Amino acid sequence: MRHVCIVGTGMHKFGKFLDKSLKDITKTAVWEAIHDADIDARAIQAAYFGNATGGLTIGQEAIRGHVMLRHAGFEGIPIVNVEGACASATIALREAVLAIKSGVYDVVLAVGAEKMYLDDTARSIAAMSTNSDVEIMGGMGFQFSASYAMTLRKYMKKYGWTQEHFAKVASKNKYNGSLNPLAQYQKPISVENILNSRLITWPLTLYMCSTMADGAAAAIVCSEDFARDNGMDFITIAACCLRSGELGEDDDGQRHIAKEAYEVADLGPEDIELAEVHDAMAPGEMFRIEKLGFCTPEKMGELVDNGYFSLKGDLPVNSSGGLAARGHPIGATGLAQIHELVTQMRGRAGARQVRGKSSEFPRLALAQNAGGYVDGSPAALTVTILKR
Amino acid sequence: MEVSIKKGAFHKPESPDEKPYLIGSRCSSCGYMCFPKKEVCVKCVRDDCMEEKKFGPYARLDSYAVIQVAPTGFTAPYIQAYVVLEDGPKIFTLITGCEPRDDALEPGQKMELVIEKIRDDEKGNSLIGWKFKPVEEKNKS
Ligand SMILES: [Zn+2]
Numbered sequence: 446m447r448h449v450c451i452v453g454t455g456m457h458k459f460g461k462f463l464d465k466s467l468k469d470i471t472k473t474a475v476w477e478a479i480h481d482a483d484i485d486a487r488a489i490q491a492a493y494f495g496n497a498t499g500g501l502t503i504g505q506e507a508i509r510g511h512v513m514l515r516h517a518g519f520e521g522i523p524i525v526n527v528e529g530a531c532a533s534a535t536i537a538l539r540e541a542v543l544a545i546k547s548g549v550y551d552v553v554l555a556v557g558a559e560k561m562y563l564d565d566t567a568r569s570i571a572a573m574s575t576n577s578d579v580e581i582m583g584g585m586g587f588q589f590s591a592s593y594a595m596t597l598r599k600y601m602k603k604y605g606w607t608q609e610h611f612a613k614v615a616s617k618n619k620y621n622g623s624l625n626p627l628a629q630y631q632k633p634i635s636v637e638n639i640l641n642s643r644l645i646t647w648p649l650t651l652y653m654c655s656t657m658a659d660g661a662a663a664a665i666v667c668s669e670d671f672a673r674d675n676g677m678d679f680i681t682i683a684a685c686c687l688r689s690g691e692l693g694e695d696d697d698g699q700r701h702i703a704k705e706a707y708e709v710a711d712l713g714p715e716d717i718e719l720a721e722v723h724d725a726m727a728p729g730e731m732f733r734i735e736k737l738g739f740c741t742p743e744k745m746g747e748l749v750d751n752g753y754f755s756l757k758g759d760l761p762v763n764s765s766g767g768l769a770a771r772g773h774p775i776g777a778t779g780l781a782q783i784h785e786l787v788t789q790m791r792g793r794a795g796a797r798q799v800r801g802k803s804s805e806f807p808r809l810a811l812a813q814n815a816g817g818y819v820d821g822s823p824a825a826l827t828v829t830i831l832k833r
Numbered sequence: 834m835e836v837s838i839k840k841g842a843f844h845k846p847e848s849p850d851e852k853p854y855l856i857g858s859r860c861s862s863c864g865y866m867c868f869p870k871k872e873v874c875v876k877c878v879r880d881d882c883m884e885e886k887k888f889g890p891y892a893r894l895d896s897y898a899v900i901q902v903a904p905t906g907f908t909a910p911y912i913q914a915y916v917v918l919e920d921g922p923k924i925f926t927l928i929t930g931c932e933p934r935d936d937a938l939e940p941g942q943k944m945e946l947v948i949e950k951i952r953d954d955e956k957g958n959s960l961i962g963w964k965f966k967p968v969e970e971k972n973k974s
Contacts, residue, residue: 567905574904581869582925584838585951585962586900586907594898595915602940646898647935692875820867821915821923 448669449545450679451831453482454784457558459629459660459772467496467503467560467661468516474661474777475517475556482665482677489665490550491523493540495533495557497776497816501572502560513558528776529825530576531725532816533557534662535687535779536825541666542685551671557781558661559774569657576775577818590654592818593726594646600732601648604742608648610749611728612639615653615769617755618727622766624756624797625785629658629772653727658772662780664787680787683710683809683832690822697822699736699815706811706828707738714738717830718807719789719799720762721782723815727769730754730762733813737828761799764789775816782812783829790833808833838951838962842869844887845948845961853948854889855963857921866922890946892916892965895923897940899933906952912937916944916965927951930966943968 455477457470471494479486494510505512510526527537534557541555561569574583600606616636622628634652642651672679684706690698707713714737722733731749735742739760740753748754754762765771765785768778788794792806801807810831817824837843843855857868862882865874873880897914900907912928929947931937944965951962 570904581839584960585913585925585927586904586911587913587925588900588902588904590902591898591900591913595896595913598898599896599940644901646900646902821925 447546447548449542449666449682450669450672451664451682451783451787452667452672452677452679453478453480453484453665454780454787455479455481455663456627456781456784457661458627459658459774459777459781461562462659463562463564465659467499467505467558468513470560470659470661471513471556471558472517474558474663475514475554478554478663478665484552484665484677486518488552489519489522489554490552491525491544492519492554492556493525493527493537495527495529495537495555495776495779496559497528497530497533498559498561498572498575501575502563502569510556514556530816531723531773531775531778532814532825532827533776533779534781535685535812535814535827535829538664538666538780538783538829539685539687539827541664542682545666545668552665552667554663555666555780556661556663557777557779559776560659561657561774562659576816578820582818587818588646589818590649590726591646593729594649596732597648597728600742604745606731606746608640609636610731610746611648611653612636612650613749614730614754615639615727617752618724618730618763618767618770619652621756621764621797622770624795625766625771628766628770629656629660630766630770649726649728653769655725655768655773658774660772660774660777660781662777662784664780664783678791680790681832682829683712684828684830686828688826690819690824690826692820692822698826699733699823702826702828703737706830710830710832712809712830716809717760717811718802719764719786719810720760720813721765721785722762722767722813723778724763724767724769725773727767730767734762737811737813756797756799764794764797764799779812779814779827782814783831786810786812786831790831834958835961836954836958838960839869843948843963852890853946854887855918855946857886857888858883859886868918868922868924886921888918888921891919891968892944892946894938894940894942894944897928897938899935899937914965927964928966929964938967943970
């Protein structure tokens with residue numbers, strides 16, 4: 446089967462942009478990616494557009510991608526709309542990968558975009574609550590922050606993780622975000638100030654949690670043959686896996702998809718040099734790391750204390766700042782993770798640049814993204830592995 | 834007016850000597866259980882094996898968190914939780930009958946089902962659903 450790669454990525458800065466529309470931020474991310482790839486945009490043969498809540502937030506329920514991408518300059522080519530809550534962008538990327546693998550296209554575009562800041566906060570919050578089964582959990586006041594808190598409380602009890610560990614992870618990610626010009630929050634915050642910020646749901650405090658955000662991210666995806674023939678600098682997509690959550694013995698699907706991705710890429714967690722993981726509440730990074738097999742839960746506290754996951758640590762995690770610092774415009778997050786990995790692998794991450802294990806820059810990197818909640822397990826789960 | 838949050842999902846007692854219960858399903862082939870009711874077993878992926886099953890009124894607390902910032906229709910603080918129904922599945926629930934404190938409950942402790950108001954809906958109806966409250970366990974050493 447054909448090998449698939451990324452030749453360009455782009456982002457619209459994440460943050461609060463009340464004067465910009467979803468069209469505006471989509472156009473910026475798409476053209477940043479096109480210029481990054483240094484490609485003639487007319488070579489793009491299809492586009493996959495990820496967005497979660499455009500129907501409820503801006504009222505554009507149908508043909509979102511067609512509307513946003515016509516504004517970004519695309520007519521004629523097929524456009525596919527993709528929705529999977531916070532995993533929408535990675536699902537769009539995966540559709541792009543499958544399209545190239547099938548041999549139907551040589552070059553396609555994957556985009557994720559979200560507009561959460563409106564003049565009506567209640568509408569934004571109501572839209573977010575649809576990331577669960579609205580009939581049951583949505584209607585009963587289910588909160589994602591509390592769902593993270595419940596999981597973390599279990600780990601605290603069983604493995605001795607503490608609120609201080611959580612604040613350390615959040616502080617590390619705020620620091621990483623402070624070095625990322627595209628991040629929503631660019632201020633470092635001390636462990637103490639994180640612990641002293643407003644309680645959201647114990648053990649989570651305000652500065653550990655992601656907030657609303659506007660933003661978009663995009664990638665130009667093509668066959669390796671096309672990239673080679675055109676002399677392009679490319680990063681190979683070694684795996685781009687998608688599963689739905691499940692109710693297993695000791696797994697809600699997160700271990701299952703990690704295993705699948707390692708098998709597809711033919712490597713193991715010990716080979717990964719850099720990871721972006723889904724931490725809508727920064728301490729969630731710890732259980733994502735554990736479920737991805739990077740370390741045991743028993744060892745986690747010690748590794749957090751020793752800065753193992755910091756920019757200069759053995760395995761930097763969320764060098765972009767993660768969801769709580771870089772920002773979490775939900776339908777854009779997955780491709781923002783990819784943008785960070787590609788930027789790092791190309792050695793263009795500036796002050797937050799990390800080193801590879803045996804090369805100047807990382808050669809193997811992983812992104813983990815999740816979206817929504819159904820029946821006690823995640824709705825959509827993705828793991829992507831990039832290789833240089 | 835009282836409106837059920839999910840029609841057919843629970844029985845509300847009509848008299849004080851009656852106990853409430855939840856109505857879910859059990860797979861006669863593999864034993865998989867769920868609440869609310871489903872007509873297809875997600876483990877067997879068959880539509881001819883699910884039987885109705887009543888759950889309750891007891892459960893064990895799996896995990897909980899105290900919500901300090903409430904969504905529309907709710908008043909903080911309140912507790913959201915997962916409980917494992919006696920001879921049944923793990924389900925999402927709200928907690929009642931105790932102070933909404935971070936140390937109010939202990940995972941594994943016995944809980945009892947109550948049917949009561951969850952919130953008011955947009956039309957001013959009382960939405961009725963399931964909650965669980967802690968119960969004193971006798972002979973606890
Ligand atoms: Zn079955």
